[in-house]
Amino acid sequence: MTPLLELPAEQHPVHTNWRSLPAGQQPAWPDAAALDAAVATLSASLPLVMPRECDTLKSRLAAVARGEAFLVQGGDCAEALDTVNASSINRTVGTLQQLATVFGYVMSLPVVTLARMAGQYAKPRSKDTETRDGVELPVYRGDAVNGHPFTASARTPDPHRLVRVYHTSAATLNLVRAYGAGEHARPEQVRIALRQFTVTSPGCERHEALTEEIERVSGFTGTGDGWHTPGELFMSHEGLLLDYESALTRVDAATGRPYATSGHLLWIGERTRRLDGAHVEFFSRISNPIAVKVGPGTGVDDVLGLIERLSPEGEPGRLTLVARMGAGKVREVLPGLVEKVTAEGLPVAWVCDPMHGNTIGAPSGHKTRRFDDVLDELTGFFEVLRGLGAHPGGVHLELTGDDVTECVGGGAGLGYADLPKRYRSLCDPRLNRDQSLDLAFRVAELLDVAGAPGAEEALR
Numbered sequence: 001m002t003p004l005l006e007l008p009a010e011q012h013p014v015h016t017n018w019r020s021l022p023a024g025q026q027p028a029w030p031d032a033a034a035l036d037a038a039v040a041t042l043s044a045s046l047p048l049v050m051p052r053e054c055d056t057l058k059s060r061l062a063a064v065a066r067g068e069a070f071l072v073q074g075g076d077c078a079e080a081l082d083t084v085n086a087s088s089i090n091r092t093v094g095t096l097q098q099l100a101t102v103f104g105y106v107m108s109l110p111v112v113t114l115a116r117m118a119g120q121y122a123k124p125r126s127k128d129t130e131t132r133d134g135v136e137l138p139v140y141r142g143d144a145v146n147g148h149p150f151t152a153s154a155r156t157p158d159p160h161r162l163v164r165v166y167h168t169s170a171a172t173l174n175l176v177r178a179y180g181a182g183e184h185a186r187p188e189q190v191r192i193a194l195r196q197f198t199v200t201s202p203g204c205e206r207h208e209a210l211t212e213e214i215e216r217v218s219g220f221t222g223t224g225d226g227w228h229t230p231g232e233l234f235m236s237h238e239g240l241l242l243d244y245e246s247a248l249t250r251v252d253a254a255t256g257r258p259y260a261t262s263g264h265l266l267w268i269g270e271r272t273r274r275l276d277g278a279h280v281e282f283f284s285r286i287s288n289p290i291a292v293k294v295g296p297g298t299g300v301d302d303v304l305g306l307i308e309r310l311s312p313e314g315e316p317g318r319l320t321l322v323a324r325m326g327a328g329k330v331r332e333v334l335p336g337l338v339e340k341v342t343a344e345g346l347p348v349a350w351v352c353d354p355m356h357g358n359t360i361g362a363p364s365g366h367k368t369r370r371f372d373d374v375l376d377e378l379t380g381f382f383e384v385l386r387g388l389g390a391h392p393g394g395v396h397l398e399l400t401g402d403d404v405t406e407c408v409g410g411g412a413g414l415g416y417a418d419l420p421k422r423y424r425s426l427c428d429p430r431l432n433r434d435q436s437l438d439l440a441f442r443v444a445e446l447l448d449v450a451g452a453p454g455a456e457e458a459l460r
Contacts, residue, residue, distance in 0.1 A: 014258040014285035015246050023242055023278035025124040025271055027145045027157040028138070035159040035243065042162060042247035047261030048118070048169055049235065051252040051287070057234045057264045058289040060112040062317030064393045065349040070109045071320070071394025072100045073236065073351070074436070075116030077428040078123050081143045081161070081168055089175050090184070091401025092117070093233060095433045097190045098197070102440040103395070105214050106447045112234070116398070118172040119237035119263045121165045122244075123427050124271045140426065144241055148426050162244050169262070176233060185231035191215055197437050203411035207441045236291075239266030242282055249286060257287040267291035267322065270356075275305045284309050291320035293353065296329040300340045307346050316347040322396050323350065323381060326357025327373045330380035338388050352381035353396040359428060362408070366419045368429045371409030375442055382446065397439075399431040400424075410435035 029035045063069035074096055093115065100111040121144035130139045130150070137155040140148050144165045147154030179185060191214065198204055198211040239245045239260065248262040260266055266286075270293045272279040283290050292306055303321065311319040321341075325333050330352075341348060354377035355369060362368045378395065385392035405422045406429035408414050414435075423429075431439065 012251060012258060014249055014282065017285065018242055018246070018278040018282040021276065021278040021281050022274070023272075024274070025141075025240055025269075026242065027141055028128075029157050029159050031159065038159040038162045039243055039247045042166055042244065045166060045248070047248065047250050047259075048166070048173060049261050049264050051250075051255070051257070051259045051261075053234070054259055054264050054288045057112070057114075058315075058317040060234075060317070061265075061289050061320060061349055062315075062347075063110070064112060064320070064351075064391075065316045065347050067391035067393075068109065069112055070103055070107045071112045071114060071349065071351055071396075072096060072103055073114040073116065073394060074099065074397040074399045076120055076400060076425075077116075077398045077430055078142050078426050079117070079120045079168075079172075080148075080426055081121070081164055083424075084168055084172060086175050088400070088402055089117070089172060090179050091433065092399070093176060093179050093401070094184065094190070094193060095399060095401040095436055096233065097185065097231075098194050098437060099440050101187070101190050101194060101214065102210070102437070102444055105217070106210075106444040112394070113232065114234045114236050114265060115176070116236055118169040118176065118235045119165070121169075122238065122240040124238075124240060124269050142427070144244065159243075162241070162247075165244070166248070166262075173235065176235070180231035180233055187218070191218075194437070197434065201411050201434060201438065202413070203438060203441070206445075207438075210441060210444055234264040236265040236267065237263050238269050239263075239279070239283065239290075240269065240272065242278055245282065252287075255287075258285060260286045260288050263288075265289045265291060265320075267293060267320075269293050270295045270324065273302075273306060275302075275309060280306070280309055289317055289320070291322050291351070293322045293324050293356070294337065295357065296325045296333045298333070298337065300336060303337050303341060304344070304346075307341070307348060311346075311348070314347055317349075320349040320351055320393070322353045324353035324356040324396075325377065325380075327354070327376040327380065329357065330377050331384060334381065334384045335388065338384060338390050342388060342390050349393040350385055350390060351394040351396050352378055352392070354378045354381070355396075355398045355428070355431075362416045362419055364416060364419055366406075366423055366429070368416070368419060369407045369431075371407060371431075371435060371439070374407075374431070375439060378439070378443055379446055382443075395443075397431060397436065398428060399433075399436045401433045403434075404430060404432045406430050406432070407435060411438040 122142040
């Protein structure tokens with residue numbers, strides 16, 4: 001194992017430069033001494049991932065940027081510390097592998113599989129407080145910060161939770177790595193799981209032909225000169241809490257480069273991507289592959305500025321742009337951004353997050369998403385990228401392998417009345433396993449049409 005060079009925080013700008021800049025979405029920690037103690041514990045802890053693993057992911061994402069691979073990224077909206085269990089983790093990992101098999105076959109490309117897992121414990125929020133029945137308390141910001149119950153004690157930000165996040169993330173990584181080395185991760189087992197989905201799915205007839213073809217060729221066909229490893233899975237999360245990320249940043253002794261060792265890829269959210277802000281500064285210093293979410297209010301100058309700050313050397317695989325426009329905006333806003341970036345010859349990967357721009361309120365008060373809106377945004381994403389001669393590089397989904405009822409629609413026809421039955425998310429709604437696979441098969445149908453005459457009309 002390559003040794004890591006441990007440097008005191010004050011000796012490296014990655015730890016210090018961001019602290020003098022505005023940092024959005026940071027908790028109002030009430031106990032500064034407790035925060036210092038938590039940061040000191042994390043700073044003395046072992047890395048969760050290693051620099052060479054991050055470099056391997058960067059090389060995979062470079063293939064995505066060149067149009068030679070496809071990214072499948074997915075997992076929880078917000079992980080919960082008290083509900084982590086091996087069965088749920090394995091079901092979600094299995095779902096990601098099944099999605100990768102479908103997308104890989106249809107795209108005829110190797111697939112990079114990236115989980116929103118082992119670190120997705122903090123969430124940006126639109127308001128600092130929440131009021132119920134005249135009582136105002138701090139808003140829930142994810143289990144890394146405070147608890148979900150609406151009580152003063154639960155909602156008080158507690159920095160000791162950061163240490164719990166570290167240990168739980170380490171345990172999750174151990175489970176994921178064990179799963180990847182086991183028989184369930186073998187391609188033949190993944191195909192068996194796909195067959196079981198097809199047999200039990202309400203849309204079994206429309207999915208049967210593709211399932212048979214995947215089985216006939218023993219999975220996806222694009223092996224990328226053999227670099228794809230069955231069971232290979234990387235970890236990602238939003239790098240929101242800068243005290244946590246900075247405390248887990250280490251300098252690689254072999255290269256002298258700093259890495260955020262909390263995960264293989266970190267991303268900057270739509271609410272924290274300001275060019276003069278602390279997040280962009282911190283991310284500009286780490287050597288991990290990184291991503292930025294771009295919403296419908298993003299201008300061309302914003303995107304070019306982010307690329308200049310975060311990937312000044314133009315290294316392929318370094319930067320992924322994740323479009324989260326909403327079904328009603330993707331065809332309007334995305335073309336101008338892609339056209340300009342393509343014209344400038346900037347080597348970034350374009351990925352679609354069709355979840356966050358399509359959140360609505362249900363009559364029951366639950367937040368939800370309509371399956372058809374998610375599919376429509378994905379359809380628009382492929383239309384735009386292919387229409388401009390660019391590579392649609394992947395999908396970024398909030399999903400779970402569990403049988404939840406949080407999004408409406410899909411093959412099973414979940415409706416608003418079904419939401420209270422198994423609504424488990426602490427923040428935003430996720431696709432369940434069947435909805436996730438149904439989405440992949442529907443997109444597969446679209447991609448199959450895309451090469452034919454009149455494809456654009458057919459996609460619509």
